[in-house]
Amino acid sequence: MTRLFTEFYQNIFYPILPNVLRLIRQFTFLCLLLCLVFALQSQAIAADFTDNLLKQPPREITISLGNSANELKFEPDHLEFVPGKRYLLHLNNPSQLKHYFTAKDFADSIWTQKVEAGKVEVKGAIHELELKPGAEAQWFFVPIKPGKYSLNCSIAGHTAAGMTGEIAIQ
Numbered sequence: 001m002t003r004l005f006t007e008f009y010q011n012i013f014y015p016i017l018p019n020v021l022r023l024i025r026q027f028t029f030l031c032l033l034l035c036l037v038f039a040l041q042s043q044a045i046a047a048d049f050t051d052n053l054l055k056q057p058p059r060e061i062t063i064s065l066g067n068s069a070n071e072l073k074f075e076p077d078h079l080e081f082v083p084g085k086r087y088l089l090h091l092n093n094p095s096q097l098k099h100y101f102t103a104k105d106f107a108d109s110i111w112t113q114k115v116e117a118g119k120v121e122v123k124g125a126i127h128e129l130e131l132k133p134g135a136e137a138q139w140f141f142v143p144i145k146p147g148k149y150s151l152n153c154s155i156a157g158h159t160a161a162g163m164t165g166e167i168a169i170q
């Protein structure tokens with residue numbers, strides 16, 4: 001039995017060992033090369049995707065926080081978005097009261113390009129916006145994660161009074 005093994009190693013395994021090792025090396029090299037090509041390509045695709053997305057004219061939607069009669073509600077109180085499209089959400093507060101647009105889970109499910117308010121442009125993630133009476137803001141974003149998210153105004157008493165809404169990404 002031991003002899004059989006020895007013969008196997010000496011006559012079969014050892015002679016082809018260099019070839020096997022060379023094959024493994026070549027295969028590894030090929031894999032690394034493919035990985036590199038794939039990584040570069042997906043990076044290019046991602047850059048292209050972002051570029052095209054930012055050139056896409058945004059779909060515009062308006063939401064009012066409260067109204068001129070000072071009712072505690074969002075108008076409309078239901079918003080719908082499609083993932084992967086660029087949006088411009090116009091927010092305004094036509095009331096005499098301060099209001100919040102609070103939708104943290106929604107904010108986590110979108111990619112915010114920027115929020116413009118007055119002469120200020122804020123880039124990066126936004127979780128909550130406060131609008132003083134008469135204020136306006138423009139929120140540019142791309143919905144990412146489908147789901148149903150709740151919206152409310154976090155000023156004391158406003159949520160309880162019905163200042164809530166629903167946002168769907170689907």
Ligand SMILES: [Cu+2]
Pocket residue numbers: 072098099100153154155158163
């Ligand atoms: Cu409010």
